[in-house]
Amino acid sequence: MAYEIPVTQARAELADLINRVVYGGERVVVTRHGKPLVALVSAADLERLEKVQESSDAPVVTSVATVHDPAAASAPREHHRFGIAAEHRGTDPS
Secondary structure (H helix, E strand, O other): OOEEEEHHHHHHOHHHHHHHHHHHOOOEEEEEOOEEEEEEOOHHHHHHHHHHHHOOOOOOOOOHHHHOOHHHOOOHHHHHHOOOOOOOOOOOOO
């Protein structure tokens, strides 16, 4: 089970959250209005996910689709606000 924390609190505790992920082996889910927004995972976890994705035709994290609420998605201006960009790499339909 992942540790959940509101985005406002996560901003104030980012260094501690990074330590929990790296040294404590925890996974942290940052929420907004109680809904999952992003997850912090170790680089080793990310590498494992990418290897699984490369060797499979199916998406690695299919359960996110059941949690995702388009109305709660970040506004386009937010990724510019923090200088962070994300890219969704879905499977190629062709």
